[in-house]
Amino acid sequence: xxxxxxxxxxxGQLGFLEDSASAHxxxxxxxxxxxxxxxxxxxxxxxxxxxAVEVFDKPELKHAAELIQLLPARxxxxxxxxxxxxxxTDVLQNLGASERARLLGLLSRNGQAKxxxxxxxxxxxxxxxxxxxxxxxxSTSTVGDTLQxxxxxxxxxxxxxxxxVLDSDSERLLRTxxxxxxxxxxxxxxxxxxxxxxxxxxxxxxxDREDVTRLIAKxxxxxxxxxxESGRVLGIVTFDDVIDAMIEEGTExxxxxxxLDTLDRPYTDIGFFQMIRKRGGWLAVxxxxxxLTASAMQHFxxxxxxxxxxxxxIPLIISxxxxxxxxxxxxxxxxxxxxxxxxxEWWRVALxxxxxxxxxxxxxxxxxxxxxxxxxxxxxxxxxxxxxxxALTVGVSLVGVVAFGSLAGAILxxxxxxxxxxxxxxxxxxxxTLVDVSGIVxxxxxxxxxxxxxxx
Amino acid sequence: xxxxxxxxxxxGQLGFLEDSASAHxxxxxxxxxxxxxxxxxxxxxxxxxxxAVEVFDKPELKHAAELIQLLPARxxxxxxxxxxxxxxTDVLQNLGASERARLLGLLSRNGQAKxxxxxxxxxxxxxxxxxxxxxxxxSTSTVGDTLQxxxxxxxxxxxxxxxxVLDSDSERLLRTxxxxxxxxxxxxxxxxxxxxxxxxxxxxxxxDREDVTRLIAKxxxxxxxxxxESGRVLGIVTFDDVIDAMIEEGTExxxxxxxLDTLDRPYTDIGFFQMIRKRGGWLAVxxxxxxLTASAMQHFxxxxxxxxxxxxxIPLIISxxxxxxxxxxxxxxxxxxxxxxxxxEWWRVALxxxxxxxxxxxxxxxxxxxxxxxxxxxxxxxxxxxxxxxALTVGVSLVGVVAFGSLAGAILxxxxxxxxxxxxxxxxxxxxTLVDVSGIVxxxxxxxxxxxxxxx
Numbered sequence: 001x002x003x004x005x006x007x008x009x010x011x012g013q014l015g016f017l018e019d020s021a022s023a024h025x026x027x028x029x030x031x032x033x034x035x036x037x038x039x040x041x042x043x044x045x046x047x048x049x050x051x052a053v054e055v056f057d058k059p060e061l062k063h064a065a066e067l068i069q070l071l072p073a074r075x076x077x078x079x080x081x082x083x084x085x086x087x088x089t090d091v092l093q094n095l096g097a098s099e100r101a102r103l104l105g106l107l108s109r110n111g112q113a114k115x116x117x118x119x120x121x122x123x124x125x126x127x128x129x130x131x132x133x134x135x136x137x138x139s140t141s142t143v144g145d146t147l148q149x150x151x152x153x154x155x156x157x158x159x160x161x162x163x164x165v166l167d168s169d170s171e172r173l174l175r176t177x178x179x180x181x182x183x184x185x186x187x188x189x190x191x192x193x194x195x196x197x198x199x200x201x202x203x204x205x206x207x208d209r210e211d212v213t214r215l216i217a218k219x220x221x222x223x224x225x226x227x228x229e230s231g232r233v234l235g236i237v238t239f240d241d242v243i244d245a246m247i248e249e250g251t252e253x254x255x256x257x258x259x260l261d262t263l264d265r266p267y268t269d270i271g272f273f274q275m276i277r278k279r280g281g282w283l284a285v286x287x288x289x290x291x292l293t294a295s296a297m298q299h300f301x302x303x304x305x306x307x308x309x310x311x312x313x314i315p316l317i318i319s320x321x322x323x324x325x326x327x328x329x330x331x332x333x334x335x336x337x338x339x340x341x342x343x344x345e346w347w348r349v350a351l352x353x354x355x356x357x358x359x360x361x362x363x364x365x366x367x368x369x370x371x372x373x374x375x376x377x378x379x380x381x382x383x384x385x386x387x388x389x390x391a392l393t394v395g396v397s398l399v400g401v402v403a404f405g406s407l408a409g410a411i412l413x414x415x416x417x418x419x420x421x422x423x424x425x426x427x428x429x430x431x432x433t434l435v436d437v438s439g440i441v442x443x444x445x446x447x448x449x450x451x452x453x454x455x456x
Numbered sequence: 457x458x459x460x461x462x463x464x465x466x467x468g469q470l471g472f473l474e475d476s477a478s479a480h481x482x483x484x485x486x487x488x489x490x491x492x493x494x495x496x497x498x499x500x501x502x503x504x505x506x507x508a509v510e511v512f513d514k515p516e517l518k519h520a521a522e523l524i525q526l527l528p529a530r531x532x533x534x535x536x537x538x539x540x541x542x543x544x545t546d547v548l549q550n551l552g553a554s555e556r557a558r559l560l561g562l563l564s565r566n567g568q569a570k571x572x573x574x575x576x577x578x579x580x581x582x583x584x585x586x587x588x589x590x591x592x593x594x595s596t597s598t599v600g601d602t603l604q605x606x607x608x609x610x611x612x613x614x615x616x617x618x619x620x621v622l623d624s625d626s627e628r629l630l631r632t633x634x635x636x637x638x639x640x641x642x643x644x645x646x647x648x649x650x651x652x653x654x655x656x657x658x659x660x661x662x663x664d665r666e667d668v669t670r671l672i673a674k675x676x677x678x679x680x681x682x683x684x685e686s687g688r689v690l691g692i693v694t695f696d697d698v699i700d701a702m703i704e705e706g707t708e709x710x711x712x713x714x715x716l717d718t719l720d721r722p723y724t725d726i727g728f729f730q731m732i733r734k735r736g737g738w739l740a741v742x743x744x745x746x747x748l749t750a751s752a753m754q755h756f757x758x759x760x761x762x763x764x765x766x767x768x769x770i771p772l773i774i775s776x777x778x779x780x781x782x783x784x785x786x787x788x789x790x791x792x793x794x795x796x797x798x799x800x801e802w803w804r805v806a807l808x809x810x811x812x813x814x815x816x817x818x819x820x821x822x823x824x825x826x827x828x829x830x831x832x833x834x835x836x837x838x839x840x841x842x843x844x845x846x847a848l849t850v851g852v853s854l855v856g857v858v859a860f861g862s863l864a865g866a867i868l869x870x871x872x873x874x875x876x877x878x879x880x881x882x883x884x885x886x887x888x889t890l891v892d893v894s895g896i897v898x899x900x901x902x903x904x905x906x907x908x909x910x911x912x
Contacts, residue, residue: 024657024675025675026674026675058676060674147639150639150640151639151640154636154637154639154640160636161617161636161678179617179635179636179639180616180617180635181610183603183606183607183610183635183639184606184607184610198480201480213699216699217696217699217700217703218516219480219482220696222678222695239695239696239699240673240676240695243669243672243673243695243698243699243702246699246702246706247673247702247794249706250702250706250709250790250793251794253706253709253710254709254710254713254786254789254790255786255787255790257710257713257714257786257884258713258782258783258785258786258787258789258884259779259782259783259786259884260783260786260787263787266791266794266796267787267788267791267796267797267805268791268796268797268804272808272811272812272815275812276812276815276816276819279780279783279812279816280815280816280819283776283779283780283783283816283819283820283858284819284820284823286775286779287772287776287779287820287823287824288823290771290772290775290776291772291827293771293772293775294768294769294771294772294827297768297771298768298837301764301765301768304764304767305764308757308760308761308764309757311753311760311767311770312750312753312754312757313750314767314770314771315746315749315753315770315771315774315892315896316743316746316747316749316750318771319742319746319749319885319888319889319892320739320742320746322885322888323739323742323743323885323888323889324735324739326714326715326883326884326885327714327715327735327738327739327885329714330710330711330713330714330715330716331711331714331716331719331723332723333710334706334707334710334711334723335722335723335724337706338703338707338722340722340723340724341723341724348724349723352728355728356728356731356732356735359728359732359736360732360735360736360739363732363736363739363740364739364740364743367740367743367744368743371747371750381754402739427782427884428713428714428715428782428883428884428885428888429775429778429779429782429783429884432775432778432779432884432888433775433779436771436775
């Protein structure tokens with residue numbers, strides 16, 4: 001390679017990259033992620049195709065869509081054609097329609113057709129995760145034939161550890177063989193003799209990726225075949241794609257539970273206005289909901305004016321309801337995600353949360369009453385002549401508000417799921433908003449009952 | 457097998473289990489999980505050892521510790537001795553010290569030593585996740601030797617897809633070979649000739665399991681070797697253990713973000729009193745923190761009595777601060793978990809959150825002012841002669857409270873991490889409690905500034 005003086009200052013980096021056949025691809029990707037985009041594209045254009053493919057195959061590569069656009073057409077076509085089809089689909093999905101068409105046009109007719117099919121499946125389904133590169137052999141093969149076949153296609157296939165045995169007539173999936181059994185098998189033995197005698201675990205292209213994850217985890221699979229209605233294999237989802245999907249889903253859940261739209265890029269990569277959009281929308285919706293607290297308080301304004309002492313405990317009481325509600329919601333969100341609970345079991349949960357909420361409310365109520373009594377006796381604050389009744393109001397309200405909060409927090413995820421929303425949208429802020437309004441009504445209603453004719 | 461009349465009613469189930477060599481282990485586990493414990497133990501006692509081992513090897517098996525105690529000593533010893541050591545360790549960890557000692561006593565001296573070492577590592581480290589069953593060959597081997605060795609130990613090893621090549625003198629880990637390259641290699645070629653020419657990616661037994669996950673995901677590994685300080689392999693962590701650990705960690709995060717101690721068993725398996733304990737503790741702590749709101753309000757009691765109209769907006773204003781804080785906290789918790797942000801970058805985040813919070817607060821402030829003006833003009837409610845100043849107070853307070861909330865929510869996870877707590881403990885309820893107290897102080901301070909001499 002001729003010395004290029006303009007690149008001199010980068011020597012350290014370049015030295016590392018020129019040697020990158022012996023560097024871990026993951027580390028090359030990390031370095032490219034830190035480089036300016038145009039610079040990264042230049043480096044990728046200089047890579048041998050095989051290595052550029054390895055880099056683009058990593059989902060950790062940032063701005064892959066923009067980078068592939070910046071590559072010379074020949075390199076772009078070679079990379080897209082040879083990278084794993086599931087990853088190529090991900091990259092193309094992040095491009096505008098015209099750019100996508102331009103890049104697809106660079107490919108062979110066969111390559112185009114394959115990618116167009118994959119592009120037609122939603123990203124969060126088995127079809128969207130699958131790759132079309134897998135090892136299959138007809139059921140008439142022997143162990144030796146199969147090994148021979150695998151040796152030939154070893155470098156082109158994403159995984160060779162699971163081998164799909166197809167009915168030699170209908171091409172339907174019959175059995176799964178593992179490479180480990182294959183290498184200890186007798187070469188002349190029929191392939192079916194080394195397959196476990198059971199139907200393979202399969203998914204449909206429309207299966208939700210959460211269900212794919214659950215099956216891979218439950219059965220410790222390296223890959224799971226995706227079949228069409230007649231049982232023919234369309235592709236496979238491999239364990240590493242599932243791990244990547246789990247990380248993405250973890251981010252989605254945490255963001256949703258925090259009460260905002262999921263950010264699909266790292267915090268530090270999001271621009272100011274995009275950040276405002278992602279957070280401002282939900283914040284404004286929650287704000288409008290929370291405005292009902294002002295309406296509720298207006299309703300009790302005359303009572304507040306008579307008994308200002310009651311206002312002191314409003315934040316304490318309504319936040320306790322929100323807190324217990326957010327605990328319950330997070331328990332149920334997770335139990336629904338792990339399928340520990342089914343939609344129809346909401347009433348079982350409600351029957352559990354009511355006594356739990358009452359007990360938790362009683363604990364907080366006791367602390368609250370003790371606090372008021374202590375402050376009154378120690379002379380820290382004077383809650384007036386009816387302080388015992390004020391303390392009672394606070395205690396009873398806490399039982400009511402915490403019980404209501406637990407119940408509302410537990411039922412909300414079921415309701416969201418029934419309405420086909422993600423239960424994880426039952427975020428702490430959402431639950432708190434719901435419980436705050438009712439908390440105020442519960443508190444003042446109990447106050448009217450206990451203090452009516454005395455303070456009110 | 458002699459017909460056993462007492463079992464007749466179970467025939468459907470038993471029929472399935474007797475045929476369970478051809479059933480998926482995952483499904484057998486699901487069935488055992490649904491059976492009463494004593495019944496499940498009886499079934500397991502009747503299983504051939506090999507199949508019982510397969511069942512106990514699944515982390516999805518519930519009450520595995522109790523079931524192994526219920527097995528006859530001979531079956532228990534056989535299962536413990538043959539199941540994968542990492543899983544055996546998990547099971548033993550859930551037993552009391554005396555029961556654990558009794559079961560370990562049933563094993564060979566060698567088996568005991570192996571399990572005792574594994575038991576010494578914390579569960580959330582690479583040492584706690586690893587298995588000691590892996591394939592290694594000396595660096596002087598040929599491809600053919602290696603294949604021969606693998607064929608011999610195939611059934612005893614958890615994975616044979618990664619092969620560790622050790623220096624033939626020092627036994628230090630030199631290179632990693634993959635089975636896929638091995639089977640296409642020339643039998644006479646030295647094993648080192650088919651290994652990628654780079655140092656293997658390794659972890660220490662004390663490496664946190666989150667870092668293990670990150671490495672497996674980044675490099676798409678089937679397994680990662682765990683080495684001691686001199687570079688000798690102690691064991692390996694396989695991808696399926698990582699998937700299980702990720703599911704467990706997802707549960708932990710969601711529970712912590714909801715403001716409660718993690719439940720390590722499904723929602724439906726937790727007893728009433730355990731549930732109260734797991735939730736009541738945090739709820740009481742948050743309640744004590746929230747009591748400061750009452751103290752803050754007491755401080756402003758005279759002002760409240762003069763301007764009751766101000767109290768109407770307290771829940772609205774403080775909850776908006778809590779909501780924006782919980783958004784910021786969830787963003788930062790996730791970014792820290794994915795190592796998109798480092799501890800030292802807190803000031804960068806603070807510099808970002810301040811303008812973001814001011815902008816978000818301004819949006820909510822504008823909505824709030826519009827709401828008050830609308831209600832006043834439409835005659836829904838009379839906020840008094842100074843309603844314009846009241847609206848201004850609410851608007852300005854929202855800017856201050858939301859900006860403070862965003863800042864506090866973003867910095868809290870950093871602070872927790874610096875203090876060696878889990879950043880995910882920066883739950884929405886925790887952030888809200890923190891922000892509520894300051895929100896009241898901000899609101900009334902701004903009110904005194906704007907309304908001083910008029911209403912106050």
